Amino acid sequence: MGSFSLSEDVLKDILIHAKPLGHHEKPRNLNLGFGFLYYGVVRALRPQHTLVIGSGYGFSVICLGLAVKDNGQGSLTFVDPSYSLLRDGPMKTFGGRGTWGDERAVQDRFKRFGVEDVVTHFKVRSEELFQSYGQLGLPPIDLAFIDGSHSFGDVKRDFNNVVERSHKNTYVFLHDTNIYIREFLRHAGVKRWVKWLKQRDEAYEVIDFPFSSGVALVRVLEPSVCKQSQAYRQPCSLSSSS
Numbered sequence: 001m002g003s004f005s006l007s008e009d010v011l012k013d014i015l016i017h018a019k020p021l022g023h024h025e026k027p028r029n030l031n032l033g034f035g036f037l038y039y040g041v042v043r044a045l046r047p048q049h050t051l052v053i054g055s056g057y058g059f060s061v062i063c064l065g066l067a068v069k070d071n072g073q074g075s076l077t078f079v080d081p082s083y084s085l086l087r088d089g090p091m092k093t094f095g096g097r098g099t100w101g102d103e104r105a106v107q108d109r110f111k112r113f114g115v116e117d118v119v120t121h122f123k124v125r126s127e128e129l130f131q132s133y134g135q136l137g138l139p140p141i142d143l144a145f146i147d148g149s150h151s152f153g154d155v156k157r158d159f160n161n162v163v164e165r166s167h168k169n170t171y172v173f174l175h176d177t178n179i180y181i182r183e184f185l186r187h188a189g190v191k192r193w194v195k196w197l198k199q200r201d202e203a204y205e206v207i208d209f210p211f212s213s214g215v216a217l218v219r220v221l222e223p224s225v226c227k228q229s230q231a232y233r234q235p236c237s238l239s240s241s242s
């Protein structure tokens with residue numbers, strides 16, 4: 001028996017409680033903006049394992065998690081150390097709201113949308129999760145959503161860590177490709193990293209949606225090509241600092 005979660009009430013709940021930050025949403029007419037893309041990609045591709053790195057209030061996790069649930073198969077791993085702009089400062093996070101500090105509140109947030117059985121939250125930084133990826137018995141990544149630390153170096157590291165655990169036709173969303181002031185000030189480097197990926201068309205297919213804060217979708221064509229190229233670890237034409 002199939003299910004379709006995106007009723008009017010659920011759309012309202014997502015917009016109120018999972019509070020999108022820069023996903024081209026329009027609450028007035030229940031438009032999830034990119035949220036429909038996230039939901040649609042999971043329904044269409046049916047990933048077994050989805051990984052989300054970072055989220056303000058859970059918008060990406062809920063949109064992706066509802067689709068995993070509606071597919072009736074798959075799981076979602078969510079990693080976020082629960083940084084808060086006020087507590088930890090703008091060098092640790094810009095949009096972080098400390099939403100993921102209390103595990104019971106985290107569970108309640110997911111229960112509201114009925115995704116508590118498909119989502120597992122790890123309250124650590126992504127680099128720590130990747131270090132213990134094997135020990136945790138986490139499976140290869142079919143779909144990833146990268147929205148943690150936005151510095152060029154951290155986005156590059158998150159992306160490469162995903163590729164290490166990817167396969168042909170793994171898809172990767174990168175949020176915040178269109179935050180040009182922060183990008184100009186070198187406080188963010190998502191767009192710069194996406195530009196670098198576009199130059200590696202033997203390894204990646206890239207499409208950018210430069211609306212609102214922007215999101216890009218990357219298809220891993222052949223992970224062995226990405227891994228063979230040492231350049232994927234050391235982009236030479238672009239500085240690796242943020």
Ligand SMILES: C[S@@+](CC[C@H](N)C(=O)[O-])C[C@H]1O[C@@H](n2cnc3c(N)ncnc32)[C@H](O)[C@@H]1O
Binds near residue numbers: 020080176
């Ligand atoms: C800027 S918010 C995401 C806002 C996002 N645009 C949205 O709409 O929800 C970034 C989140 O990434 C988390 N974060 C920061 N550094 C991280 C890291 N190294 N690994 C995983 N998450 C991280 C923060 O705790 C914060 O909750």
